Amino acid sequence: MKRKALLLGNTRGLQGVQLDIHRFSKFLISDRGGAWYRDEIEVMENPAKNDLQQKIARLRSESLDYLVVMFSGHGAHARTTQLELNRRGELIGEQELQRIATRQLNIYDCCRELMEESMTKAAVLEAYAHVFDSARSVRQVYEKRIMQATPQQASLYSCSVGESSYDSAEGAHYLSALLAATKAIPAGDQFLTVGEAHEIAREKTRKQQRDQNPDASLSKCVIAQQLILAMDV
Secondary structure: OOEEEEEEEOOOOOOOHHHHHHHHHHHHHOOOOOOOOHHHEEEEEOOOHHHHHHHHHHHHHOOOOEEEEEEEOEEEEEOEEEEEOOOOOOEEEHHHHOOOOOOEEEEEEOOOOEOOOOOOHHHHHHHHHHHHHHOOOHHHHHHHHHHHOOOOOOEEEOOOOOOOOOOOOOOOHHHHHHHHHOOOOOOOOOEEEHHHHHHHHHHHHHHHOOOOOOEEEOOOEOHHHOOEEEEOO
16 A cells, blocks of 8 residues: 655744644654654655645656655635645645645634635735735834734743743743844835744743743644734825
C-alpha cells in the first residue's frame, strides 16, 4: 500500500501551529495512528502557493492508495474553505487539495469566516492599501482596519497557567516586550496583527525570563480579518 501524509501550517502569529504539526506527526508514527514511516510524512510550513501546487502535482503522479492532508493555520470561506498559506497572504482553495489519492482524509483546523469571493491573494494585500488610500486621518485608518476584522475575542496572557509573571524597574517583562514589538513592524507591512505582536513579545520574554511563557487565545481567520495592535504611519 502506498500512503503519504501532507502536514501544512501557517505559523504567522499562531504559536500553536508547530506544536499541532509535531503532535499529529507523532500520532501517525505511533501504533495507534497506523505506524507510519517518517519518510511517508511531508511537512510544509508557510509554503509558497507555487511550491505547494508542485507538491500536489507530484503526489497525484504517485498514484497513492491513501493520503492524509492536515492544515493548521489561518483560513476563511468563499464558496469553499480557503487556506492562507504564508505571510504574503497567498490563498489556496480546499478543492485543490481534494481527490489527490483514491482514498483521502483532509483535516482543516482554521477559521471559516465568510469573505468576499474576490479576496484572492492580491485582494488581501490591496485591502491594506485601499484602507490607507480612502482614509483621511490616522483615526480613520485605524477604525476602518479594525472594522475589517471579523467579530472575535483575542486574549493575550503574560504567562501560562501555573506560572508567574515578572516585573522590573523598567516595567513588566511581557508588556514591555509587547509595546516594543509595535515599533518593529516588518518592512512592507502596514499593520501588525495582535498575534504577530504577541509572538515577538513571547520570544523576547522567554529569553529574559525562562520560566515565564506567554500564552494567547486567537482567531485563526486570514490575516486581513484579524485584529491589529499597531500600524505603520
